[in-house]
Amino acid sequence: MKKRILVTGAAGFLGSHLCERFLKEGYNVIGMDNLITGNLRNIEDFFRNQHFEFYHHDVSTFVHVPGKLDYILHFASPASPIDYLKIPIQTLKVGSLGTHNLLGLAKEKKSRMLIASTSEVYGDPTVHPQPEEYWGNVNPIGPRGVYDEAKRFQEALTMAYHTYHGLDTRIVRIFNTYGPKMRLNDGRALPAFVGQALRGEDITVFGDGSQTRSFCYVDDLVEGVYRLLLSDYHLPVNIGNPDEISIAEFAEEIVKLTGTTAKVIYKDLPVDDPKQRQPDISKAKEILDWEPKVNRAEGLKKTLEYFKSLPKDELFKKELSFGN
Numbered sequence: 522m523k524k525r526i527l528v529t530g531a532a533g534f535l536g537s538h539l540c541e542r543f544l545k546e547g548y549n550v551i552g553m554d555n556l557i558t559g560n561l562r563n564i565e566d567f568f569r570n571q572h573f574e575f576y577h578h579d580v581s582t583f584v585h586v587p588g589k590l591d592y593i594l595h596f597a598s599p600a601s602p603i604d605y606l607k608i609p610i611q612t613l614k615v616g617s618l619g620t621h622n623l624l625g626l627a628k629e630k631k632s633r634m635l636i637a638s639t640s641e642v643y644g645d646p647t648v649h650p651q652p653e654e655y656w657g658n659v660n661p662i663g664p665r666g667v668y669d670e671a672k673r674f675q676e677a678l679t680m681a682y683h684t685y686h687g688l689d690t691r692i693v694r695i696f697n698t699y700g701p702k703m704r705l706n707d708g709r710a711l712p713a714f715v716g717q718a719l720r721g722e723d724i725t726v727f728g729d730g731s732q733t734r735s736f737c738y739v740d741d742l743v744e745g746v747y748r749l750l751l752s753d754y755h756l757p758v759n760i761g762n763p764d765e766i767s768i769a770e771f772a773e774e775i776v777k778l779t780g781t782t783a784k785v786i787y788k789d790l791p792v793d794d795p796k797q798r799q800p801d802i803s804k805a806k807e808i809l810d811w812e813p814k815v816n817r818a819e820g821l822k823k824t825l826e827y828f829k830s831l832p833k834d835e836l837f838k839k840e841l842s843f844g845n
């Protein structure tokens with residue numbers, strides 16, 4: 522009997538890669554998405570596969586899926602600071618109400634459920650690098666609060682279903698991830714810099730660029746999620762690449778990679794922008810025997826090829842895009 526898995530946020534960046542991986546592993550995959558920030562183009566190839574089904578549905582309302590479900594991966598959520606500003610209520614709802622609906626579904630179907638949490642639960646961290654034991658430094662009422670607090674509530678709710686109902690749960694804390702199928706105009710650093718370089722515009726670094734991030738290639742992330750789902754570990758696990766870089770240096774890497782003659786310009790740092798971020802991945806190494814394999818040079822090359830393959834009018838669309 523083939524295993525059956527539900528992936529929410531299936532038309533998004535990570536969700537679409539996860540659908541692809543589980544189809545390759547021989548699962549029946551149900552993709553679900555309300556297409557607010559997702560794009561059907563990310564999954565159009567899967568519609569030819571008889572083992573793929575798609576439900577156009579918002580998980581913040583009651584979720585019904587007929588038949589058995591072995592696993593649920595909850596990856597539906599807006600996931601960029603620009604999204605949180607434009608759709609703050611949906612962001613809060615999908616992390617809280619959406620998670621509640623899916624936990625209820627998992628309980629009913631006796632499924633194992635993995636939720637996508639985030640390094641944002643650590644906020645602007647005062648501990649560096651961030652281990653899972655760190656409780657974080659989050660501003661609940663700042664612009665990122667709608668995402669950070671929804672994700673923190675999501676973890677609390679998931680643990681409550683685990684302890685109170687005995688539900689089989691997994692929690693992955695995802696650090697900055699990049700790769701093909703990222704949304705070009707979501708305001709994140711990597712698509713912003715690459716888009717600007719390809720259009721010949723100045724590269725906009727926020728603040729003085731000394732803030733750091735650690736970027737993980739999507740294939741590594743998917744492998745980590747896959748291993749965590751199949752493990753028997755129910756506490757949160759960080760998945761990310763510990764190779765940390767300042768945003769100013771990162772912008773220079775994109776300039777070199779694209780060969781743009783545009784210059785780097787500096788703009789105001791957004792409110793509550795974390796100053797540093799690097800995952801402590803000792804748990805993932807020990808429990809999942811996982812560590813990232815793709816270095817930034819290799820990953821950025823593949824990502825650039827993807828952005829270059831997009832239709833030109835999309836590249837030049839100025840406004841920040843939502844979904845299609």
Ligand code: UDP
Pocket residue numbers: 601602697708709710711713714725726727728732734768790791794795
């Ligand atoms: N950033 C930037 N220029 C941009 C977009 C983002 O300098 O055009 C900065 C942003 O302020 C942050 C970093 O790049 O310090 C990473 O931003 P991103 O939105 O990718 O991820 P997050 O802040 O959620 O980690």
